[in-house]
Each structure stands twice: as structure tokens, then as C-alpha cells.
Amino acid sequence: MTTGGPTTRFGKYELQERLGAGGMAVVHRARFTLAPGVSRSVVIKRVRDPYAQDPAFVQMFLNEARISVGLSHGNIVQVFDFGQEEGEYFLAMEWVDGQPLSHVLKRAKVKGLSHLPAPLAVGLVLEVCKGLHHAHTRRDEQGRPLGLVHRDVSPDNVLVSYEGEVKLTDFGIAKAQLAGRPETEAGVVRGKYVYLSPEQTRAEALDARSDVYTAGVVLFELLTGRRPAEGDTQSVMARIARGDLTPAQTYVPDLDPSLGALVSRALALRRDERFASAEAFQRALAEWLAYRAPLFPASTLRHLMGWLFEEELKLAGQPPRLPESFLRQVAVWTGEGGPEGLGEPATASSVHRALVTAFPEEHVPAALVGASGAESGTSLPGWLWGAIIAGVVLFFVGNAVWPVLWDSRPHARKLQVVTNPPGAEVRWDGERAGMTPTTLDVESGEGSHQLELLFVGHRPWKSTLSAEALPERVQV
Numbered sequence: 001m002t003t004g005g006p007t008t009r010f011g012k013y014e015l016q017e018r019l020g021a022g023g024m025a026v027v028h029r030a031r032f033t034l035a036p037g038v039s040r041s042v043v044i045k046r047v048r049d050p051y052a053q054d055p056a057f058v059q060m061f062l063n064e065a066r067i068s069v070g071l072s073h074g075n076i077v078q079v080f081d082f083g084q085e086e087g088e089y090f091l092a093m094e095w096v097d098g099q100p101l102s103h104v105l106k107r108a109k110v111k112g113l114s115h116l117p118a119p120l121a122v123g124l125v126l127e128v129c130k131g132l133h134h135a136h137t138r139r140d141e142q143g144r145p146l147g148l149v150h151r152d153v154s155p156d157n158v159l160v161s162y163e164g165e166v167k168l169t170d171f172g173i174a175k176a177q178l179a180g181r182p183e184t185e186a187g188v189v190r191g192k193y194v195y196l197s198p199e200q201t202r203a204e205a206l207d208a209r210s211d212v213y214t215a216g217v218v219l220f221e222l223l224t225g226r227r228p229a230e231g232d233t234q235s236v237m238a239r240i241a242r243g244d245l246t247p248a249q250t251y252v253p254d255l256d257p258s259l260g261a262l263v264s265r266a267l268a269l270r271r272d273e274r275f276a277s278a279e280a281f282q283r284a285l286a287e288w289l290a291y292r293a294p295l296f297p298a299s300t301l302r303h304l305m306g307w308l309f310e311e312e313l314k315l316a317g318q319p320p321r322l323p324e325s326f327l328r329q330v331a332v333w334t335g336e337g338g339p340e341g342l343g344e345p346a347t348a349s350s351v352h353r354a355l356v357t358a359f360p361e362e363h364v365p366a367a368l369v370g371a372s373g374a375e376s377g378t379s380l381p382g383w384l385w386g387a388i389i390a391g392v393v394l395f396f397v398g399n400a401v402w403p404v405l406w407d408s409r410p411h412a413r414k415l416q417v418v419t420n421p422p423g424a425e426v427r428w429d430g431e432r433a434g435m436t437p438t439t440l441d442v443e444s445g446e447g448s449h450q451l452e453l454l455f456v457g458h459r460p461w462k463s464t465l466s467a468e469a470l471p472e473r474v475q476v
Contacts, residue, residue, distance in 0.1 A: 007031070011085040013044055013092065024051055029095065041095035042080065046088050058089060065091060067148060068171055070138065075131030077159065077169040093169070098161035099309060105155060105221070107308045112334035114225045115252065118259060119293035120300060121222035122285050127166035128158055128215055129282035135171055136208040136278055149206045153214035154195040155221065162313065162320075164302030193237055194227050198269055201241045209271045212281050216266025216274075223259070224251035228267060243269030257423025257435065258455060259288055300326070412441040415465075416473040417451070424455040424476075442470055 007014040013030040020027050025045045033039040051057045065082035068091075072078065081092035099107075101124070108116065116124075132153070138146045150157075150171050159167045197213040199206060220228050228245035229236045239245065245267055248260050262284050268274045275281040289296070306313060306320025307330060313320050417426050419436040426433045426440070429450050433440055442449065445467050453461040453476055461476050 010044060010046075010090075013042065015044060019043070021048075024048060025091075030092070032092070043093045043095050045091040045093065047090065052089055061089060067138070067146060071135055071171060073131055073134040074165070075127050075167055076134060076171060077167045094167075096159040096161050096165070096167055096169075098159055098163075098165070098305065100156050101158040101160055101218075102155035104160055104305070104308060105225075108304075109225065111308060112336075116222045117333055118223060118256060119289060119296040120304065121219060122259070122289055122293075123296075123301065124158075124160070124166055124222065125215055125219040126282055126285040126289070128153070128168055128218065129212075129278040129285065131166075131168040131171075132208070132211050132215065132278035133282060136211070147207070149208060150211050150214075151200070151206060152192070152195070153211050153218060154192050155218060156192070158218065160301070160305060162302070162305045162309070162318070164299070164305060166301075193233050194229065196237065196240055198241050198243065199271065201237045207271070208277055209274050212266055212275050212278055213268075215278065215281065216263055219266065220248055220263050223255060223263070224248050226251045256288075256292055258292070259423075261423050261455075262288060297326075300329075304330075412443050413470055414472065415440040415442050415470060417453070418473065418475045419453060419455065424453045424461075427452040427454065442467070 007016055009015075010028075010030065013032050015028045015030050018026065018028050025047050028044045028046070030042050030044045031039050032042050047061065051061075062082070065079065068079040069082065077096060078094040079091055080094065082090065084090070105116075108114075115121075132150065135148045135150065138148055140146055148171070150168065152170060153168070157168060157170050159169055161167070195214050195217050197206070197210040199210055217228060220226075226246070228248075229239040230246075231239070248263050249255050249257075262281075265284075266274055266281055275284065303320075303322055303326040306322055307326070310320055310322075416439050417436055422436050424436045426436060426438055427450075428440055430452075436453070447467050449465050449467060451463050451465055451474065455461075463474070465471070465474075
């Protein structure tokens with residue numbers, strides 16, 4: 001987008017509009033002229049007092065800025081420059097033409113989306129995990145791990161462009177805010193307390209799994225519109241510290257159980273029970289998308305941004321082009337497209353139902369479309385009356401004969417299949433038989449059957465069961 005109005009010179013940058021201000025910095029959009037007639041938009045973050053007067057902070061800020069300059073990844077906002085100008089320390093960063101995720105969530109609620117459809121939420125956090133993994137695995141020139149941790153993964157620090165790109169910002173800068181202050185001193189825990197990891201609430205040393213936890217909190221919020229621990233600062237931090245979190249299914253009862261299990265694993269109290277890395281979390285989310293929502297269009301996030309911020313884009317001279325198919329899909333999500341209401345597309349089947357509602361002419365064969373109203377009023381032909389009479393006769397005969405046939409067939413036995421966590425796909429002799437927990441009807445007889453359990457993020461489980469000695473319950 002372009003911007004007009006007065007500008008202020010700041011070294012080699014021209015400051016344009018002020019984008020915002022926080023406790024640590026004031027943020028401006030700026031323009032950097034590379035050559036006559038060649039310029040680019042950037043973001044300038046200027047450090048505020050008293051941080052700028054704190055030598056410990058300044059040293060930490062410069063160290064973290066040097067590291068951030070070395071982070072080059074499509075899911076991380078690029079830092080181009082840093083230093084001191086006119087007595088102020090600053091960062092020059094990539095301009096992302098879009099909105100913070102926090103604004104996306106607020107606007108979505110205003111427009112009738114209390115939470116994002118599951119495939120959108122999963123795809124978005126998957127991109128965040130890509131950026132986190134890149135940073136977590138950086139090494140210095142001697143090949144030593146840098147041990148970089150974001151420390152402040154939250155919707156405010158995730159930017160979504162109008163083209164559907166997802167970028168993580170402020171990587172590593174949060175650490176500078178603690179410079180020169182004992183980390184065990186009461187009250188020094190910084191950041192947005194609802195997004196802290198348990199180890200952050202205890203002011204312990206952090207590693208990449210702390211960012212995995214906070215990415216899980218963001219996913220929880222996208223899926224439910226709520227947070228796993230809510231309340232005042234003290235009560236929330238106490239709940240986080242002891243792992244007393246509200247399950248996602250409490251807010252969205254029809255959330256896919258396997259996705260709920262992934263969220264729970266990311267939010268595990270003990271670090272060694274979480275995903276071992278952001279990459280492991282990313283892989284599990286990618287598997288869920290591929291398996292549970294294979295029909296979800298990749299362009300949906302871009303169209304969603306255009307729909308949410310249509311007025312802003314029009315004022316900027318960039319009116320979005322929203323396909324009718326997407327608008328029909330939105331109508332399903334917001335409850336305006338039929339009796340299904342929000343139409344949470346958490347599983348492949350419910351995604352398909354949402355798509356059928358949104359694109360009826362693309363999914364219903366012409367041969368199955370009913371007759372017109374005029375045709376439906378015509379009388380039934382004679383041959384059809386004969387078929388109806390024959391059907392009635394067969395019904396009464398069947399009622400008399402079927403009990404005898406039923407008693408002569410082998411009786412089915414019940415097999416309960418339970419997993420912890422629930423939500424695994426059950427396959428019986430290679431055929432899909434539902435999701436755990438479930439009960440299977442197994443015909444009595446000889447031979448054996450193959451039971452297979454598939455769960456996103458876990459290794460497949462297989463077992464051969466004898467029909468003669470079938471157990472009543474299998475629990476994995």
C-alpha cells in the first residue's frame with residue numbers, strides 16, 4: 001500500500017506514518033532510497049527511554065539485533081539494519097503489507113467468525129513453526145548452536161500479509177528487555193502473561209520447547225477464540241505453572257479429537273512431553289492437514305484477508321477479488337449459508353460438507369438433481385403402483401421370515417477399541433471403521449482379523465486378532 005503525508009528524516013530513512021508504540025519502542029513506516037528513483041518500504045523501530053539509557057539493555061539489544069540480521073527465512077520478518085541515529089537505537093525491518101494476527105482475530109469476530117476454521121488455523125501455525133525451527137537451529141561461524149528462543153510468540157508478533165503470507169516478528173528482541181535484571185527477581189517476568197510457557201512463569205532457563213508451547217497457545221486461540229487459561233495475571237500464571245488448562249473441546253465440542261490431542265501435546269506441562277522441536281510440531285500439523293482436510297483450498301487465507309479488510313484495501317486502491325465460491329464458503333462458516341451454522345471444518349468429512357454447501361453445482365451430478373415443481377405434480381404411472389404393491393407384500397413376508405433367518409446366522413460380537421488420547425482412525429481388515437473410542441460388530445467364526453490404529457503424530461499400531469478368541473476390549 002502507498003501512503004502520503006509529511007515525512008521526517010531519520011538518517012538514511014524517511015519516516016512516514018507512525019504505526020504504533022509499545023513499552024520498548026515506537027514503530028514507524030519508512031522509506032529507504034536505494035538509488036535515484038529506486039526505493040523500498042521498511043519499518044523502523046526506535047527504542048524508547050528508559051531502555052535506551054540502560055547499558056545492559058543496549059548491549060543485549062545490539063547482540064540480539066546482530067543475530068536477527070542473520071535470520072533469513074520466508075516466515076520471519078527480515079531485519080535489514082540496526083544501530084544508533086540521532087542518539088536513538090533502532091532496527092530497520094521488512095515491511096509486511098498486512099495485519100498482525102491479533103487484528104485478524106478481532107476483525108473476524110466482528111464479521112461473525114468467533115474462531116477460525118480448523119484447517120486455516122492449522123495452516124497458519126504450521127507456517128509459524130517453520131520460522132521458529134529456522135531460528136532455533138541457527139549456528140554461529142564456529143558451528144556452535146546459538147540457542148535462540150523467541151520468548152514472545154503471540155498474535156501480536158505474527159504478521160499476515162494480504163497475500164496470505166505468515167511471518168514471525170521481533171525474534172529474540174524480547175530477551176533484551178530482561179538484560180541487567182536478575183531473572184529470579186519478583187516481577188521481572190515480561191511479555192503477555194497469557195502466552196507464557198510454564199518455565200517462563202518460573203523464570204527458568206528457556207529452550208525451543210518454550211516456543212513450541214506458546215505456538216500451541218496461539219493455535220488454541222485460533223481454534224476456539226479463547227485461551228487455555230483466562231483470568232487475572234496471578235491466577236493465569238498459577239494455572240499455567242501447574243498445567244491447569246481448559247481443554248479446547250470445552251469451547252468447541254466438535255473439534256476433531258486428533259487435532260485436540262496435538263494441541264494438548266504442545267501445551268504439556270513437562271517439556272519432555274511436548275513436541276521435541278518446532279519442526280516436529282510442524283510435521284504433525286502438516287500430517288493432520290493432509291489427512292483430515294485434503295480438500296481445503298490453499299488460497300483461503302489470502303481470500304480471508306481480502307474479505308476481512310476489504311474496506312482498507314479499497315481505500316488503498318487495491319480492492320480484493322473474492323471468488324463467489326469463497327463467499328459461499330464464508331456464508332457456511334458464519335451461519336448465513338444454511339442450517340449447518342458455523343460449519344467447523346475440522347475433519348475431512350466436515351470440510352467436504354462445507355464445500356458441498358458452498359459449491360453445490362460442482363458436487364451434485366446432474367442425474368441426481370430432482371425434477372421441477374411442475375413435473376413433481378404429475379400422477380404416478382401404472383407400473384410404479386404395481387411396484388409399490390409388490391413392495392408391501394414383500395415387507396409383510398419378510399417380517400415373518402427374517403427372524404428365522406436371523407436366528408440361524410452366527411451372532412456378532414462387540415469389540416471396544418479405545419486409545420489414549422482418543423481420535424485415532426480405526427481400520428478393520430484394511431477398511432476404515434471409525435474413530436476411537438468406538439465399538440465394532442465382529443461376526444463370529446473362524447480365522448483372524450487385522451486391527452490397525454492410525455493417529456497423526458504417532459506411529460501406526462497393528463495387531464492380528466483371532467475370531468475364536470476375540471477380546472471384548474482393545475486399549476492402546
